[in-house]
Amino acid sequence: MIFSESNAVNPLAPQWLDSAVARQLNSGVWPATATRDAAGELTIGGVRATELLERHGSPLYVIDEHDMRERAASALAAFTEAFNAIGAQVQLHYASKALLSIDIARWMQQAGVGLDVASAGELEVALAAGIDPETIGLHGNNKSDALLARAVEVGVGTVIIDSLTEIDRLAAVAAEFGKRQPVLLRINSGIHADTHSYLATSHEDQKFGITLASAAEAVAKIRGHEALEFRGLHSHIGSSIYSADGFGAAADRLMRLRAELLADGPVPEVNLGGGFGIAYLPSDRPLPLDELARGIAAEVARACAETGTDLPLVTFEPGRSIAGPAGVTLYRVGVTKDVTVSDEHGTPAVRRYVSVDGGMSDNARPAMYRADYCVRLANRESDAPLQLVRVVGSHCESGDIVVYADYLPDDVSYGDILAVPATGAYCFAMASHYNYFDRPAMVAVRDGESRTLVRRITIQDLLAADTASTPEEHP
Structure with a gap:
């Protein structure tokens, strides 16, 4: 039959x-x-x-349009409430690689959400939208000198450094412009997200970031340049993640690294990235963002209490969960x-x-x-x-x-x-x-x-x- x-x-x-x-x-x-x-x-x-x-x-x-705007505003409200409850400040940057146009960039700005860009093209779209450069973060594992120069010239708020060699190149560019460029250092936390192997972006054998073992060396190098201002650490553990466990583990490792780095200077910010999953099928059950935010906030508070450190500014980069x-x-x-x-x-x-x-x-x-x-x-x-x-x-x-x-x-x-x-x-x-x-x-x-x-x-x-x-x- x-x-x-x-x-x-x-x-x-x-x-x-x-x-x-x-x-x-x-x-x-x-x-x-x-x-x-x-x-x-x-x-x-x-x-x-x-x-x-x-x-x-x-x-x-x-x-x-209404749905996307509302998701951005709701995400900001959820994380703000969760982190204010532990006495910490939080900010959100929309991961523009998920979906970007001039109008969409403006929607995010109007929702009170900053913007992350990962290429010269994404940066130019953000600038064409009139986004305040101070609210833009620049990512990328292979930023050209021209891209670094453009970012410094327009006043991008944060450049996320992805390699040891990028440090000297960015410092030279910033010095040429007579500016002091704020930076974060992207760290491979070693946490493997429960997701597709091509989407798990925080393991050692991949192109992004600095390993935990090399972090102290990289931070010392950044702090050695007058033209760079070390703002803190960045981590991204993957995409389409349905559980808070991975984020909590990554937060713990970054907060403990931060505690070590505080001995030689301030580390005011920790960026825990994005990758929050959504439902593609009726059977999918992603964790609601408010629950996710409370779970991560609890891990941040615990790690800071155990290390005797203050609470940093915590930043997140939702993209899929807003646009998808x-x-x-x-x-x-x-x-x-x-x-x-x-x-x-x-x-x-x-x-x-x-x-x-x-x-x-x-x-x-x-x-x-x-x-x-x-x-x-x-x-x-x-x-x-x-x-x-x-x-x-x-x-x-x-x-x-x-x-x-x-x-x-x-x-x-x-x-x-x-x-x-x-x-x-x-x-x-x-x-x-x-x-x-x-x-x-x-x-x-x-x-x-x-x-x-x-x-x-x-x-x-x-x-x-x-x-x-x-x-x-x-x-």
Whole structure:
């Protein structure tokens, strides 16, 4: 017997996949304003999915402006309350690598959140948005002299030093400008986050930061330069982290290192990074930020009490947790195809492949990290039986997968609109033009209106950048 979801439980379905919620817009996954109107159509920020694609084209990144602003403000409030309760000050910097545009940078500033940048391009976007440079932190494992000079020139608040060789180079640049540049030192705490190996960024065998064993040497070197002001320590233990345990362990190690460094001078700040996980699937249960903040604050207070040191300014860098749930990607359905596959027990079953007009060029995470997403029919509701599907893109790659497994109504067909939630972080930011696809536009929705944040980058734009596309210039 060949199984399909329309007549039995499909043995190809992963254990976490629950058909009982396959028609729901789960609150932990979708933006706050996502709902269905009286006709059953998905609306975000009061704007219908069909209207969004008719106006802005497909595929399309949709950002719920109210949701993203609120997440930034709520994160700041949660950490402020938790750390004020132990007598410490706290500040937040939005990790702009998750999702950045001029408008988004301004949203963060208006929420009282600073900005972290990790490239010359991100810095220029922040400056174009009018962000106060004092509230910007500059990251990067391979900062060029030109980037360091630009940061010092405009008055970036903090440069996060990532290597011993960067210390002398930054000091020389700052001296040329006659400035004293505040810096943090990025430390590999040795704490391994419980996450995908490519996302665990705080182990020794990797490109970021200074080991604990080399920290004292690096700090002494920084303090030896008049042009540098040592502000403190930085740590980032990974991404998509659902537990407070790793952050607590990293906080303990950094606070104990800080206690040692205080013998030779002030260490006013400790930055514990970001990486807070979000729900991509209805079955995901990330720790609420207020609980996470209280747990980390308790570890900081304990470590400082045990070492007899004062409480530093503590900084965090949330990105995914602010941008991720605010974003939804819309696609048009193209070809659908049923494939019979045998499970591990040799039982044949049907997996339906549903192709859409985007793919790994607009969301690289499934191909890079085997990241899971869910999907819903967006232009209408359907009471047709559910079918196990794999949503795939249109690129010339077998690994071009958007959603590995979910249920969609059996009658999904050419021209329908699908919506994939939790795509606000690292989708637009990592988009490419693979196979010379357009790069989708990104729009903000709010109060029944939509507006373009970043326009679609089309094949015409790419041809204009190709110097051979103007024959008269190349006889």
